[in-house]
Amino acid sequence: MRYCTLKYGYKFLQLVVIFSVFCLTQTTHLNRILRQDVYIWQKKWVDALKPAIEQTMPYITGWRFLAGEYEPDGQVIYPSVQFDLLQQTNLPLTAVYRFDRLRPLPSSDEILSLILQSPSYKRYHIHHIELDLDWPTSKLKLYIQLLQSLKTKLPEDIELNITMIPDWMRSPVFPQLTEQIPNPVLQIHSVDNPQVGLFTTQNAFAYIQKMNRLTHHDFYIALPTYGLKIQATPTGNIYAIEGENDFKSGNFGKELYSDPQQVRSLINSLQENTPSHLKGIIWFRLPIANDKRNWSLDTWRAMISHTLLKGKIITQEIPDPNNLGAIKLTLVNQGNITLPLPKTVSLRCPMGDGFFPYQLTTTSKGQYSLSLIQQTAPLNTHQQRVIGWMRCE
Incomplete structure (x- = not known):
């Protein structure tokens, strides 16, 4: 009898220990704090970058900046990066090198030259490197061969990383690609389908789960803060993309932008059920004051600090000093979230x-x-837009 009591008491103790370890593991898993880096994607560093960097520095874990680019015509551009400003933040730095998708596929020697001749490496010795190459999925096997060749030529102090696009996961050689790079960045925003938009929570979460199944290594995800205007044919083929300015099409084109509420929904889902290999989030891109097609700094800081997102657009009536009796109608965003323009605004006057x-x-x-x-383009926080007038005579 005593033996039975001791035996079952020991079994019960084992179950308690196992259950406690399981609960601790789950709690750690679900509440794991993800890294938050941000891309600084500027070819010319403007004055507005300094306050943006200073105001967001407390919330992030690292900077990733455009360090060099091969443009479609083959021209090499090295942005005017303010390295002293970045180094003063004491945060890890990653230099990103981009190859325009309209160029022919580069060779390992072209990539090597772009990196080694850049001020980021040659002068400031930044050895965390990221390649941004949107290769066609059909040529992914060539990309693997390129990376293998490149790694044999890179200096030993360089740590190589790459960005990936969701479409690559359709390729049977994708798992082989993930074995080449330790911590890739899955870019879960694109303009491939104008009807879908830049980003949806459902698609993004599905991409992340699929990536988690296909790789044995940690990975990051790149989340969007920006907007674009696109020109497309009636069949949906995109032939022009505009960023910050309407320099091509004036008032014509379709606006796409990343909805902060959808992005917040994804983050909440990831916090509730964090994929085992997900290491962190990288935001594309750092909002600055004169970036017209990006979230405001208020919206982004509310997002990364997990503050409540509040949206509110009001219509202000302002008498026109140059036109007696006329009233200007102005939309004002009083919330902390970027919002689309309202579909209708009622008038109380007959003219x-x-x-x-x-x-x-x-x-x-x-x-x-x-x-x-x-x-x-949506209305940013503290932004105003005059949309018309009325007269009550």
């Missing part, structure tokens, strides 16, 4: 008109309003 992208419309009951005819 008025809209400015692009709004036009005057009336209902069957004779009520006047300004209707959005084309979605343009």
Whole structure:
């Protein structure tokens, strides 16, 4: 009897220990703190970068900056990076080298030259390197051969990394690619399908889960903060992409942007169920004051500090000093989140008109309003936009 009591008591103790370890493992897994780096994607470093870097430094774990680029015409560009400013933050630095997708596939010698001749490596000895090459999925096997060749030529002090795109995971050689690089970056935003947009929570989470199944190594994900305007044919083929300025198409084109609420939804899902190999998030890109197609700094800081996202666009009526009796209608974003323009704005006066992208419309009951005819770039926090006027005489 005593033997039975001791035996089952010992078994019970074993179960308690196993259960405790399991709970501890799960808690650690679900609440694991992910690294948060950010891309600084500027060819010319402007004054607005300094306050943006200083204000976001407390929230992040590292900087990844554009250090060199091969453009479509073969020209090599080395951005005017303020290395002293970055080094003063005492955060890890990664130099990113980009090859435009419109160029022919580069050789290992071209990549090597781009890196070794850059100020980042030659003068400042930044040896954490990331390659941004959007290769066609059909040529992924050639990419593997390129990386193998490149690694034999790189100096021993260089730690090589690459970005990846979700479409590559369709290739049967993708697992072999993941064995070449220790901590790749999966870029889960793209403009390949204008109907889908830049980013959706559902697609992004599916990509991350698939990546977690296909690799045995830790990886990062790149999340978007930016917007774009695209030009596409009626069949959906994209033939032009605009970033910060309307330099090609004026008022024409389709605006795509990353919805902060969707991105927050993904982050919440990852916190509740963190994939075992996910190491961190890299934000593309650091918001600065004059970046018209990016989140505001307020929105991004609210995102990375896990602050409540609050959206509120109001319409202000401002008398026009140059036109007696006329009232300017101005949209103002009073929240901390970038928001799309409202589809309609009601008028309380019988006369008025809209400015692009709004036009005057009336209902069957004779009520006047300004209707959005084309979605343009969203309204950032503390930003204003005049959309029309009205007169109450």
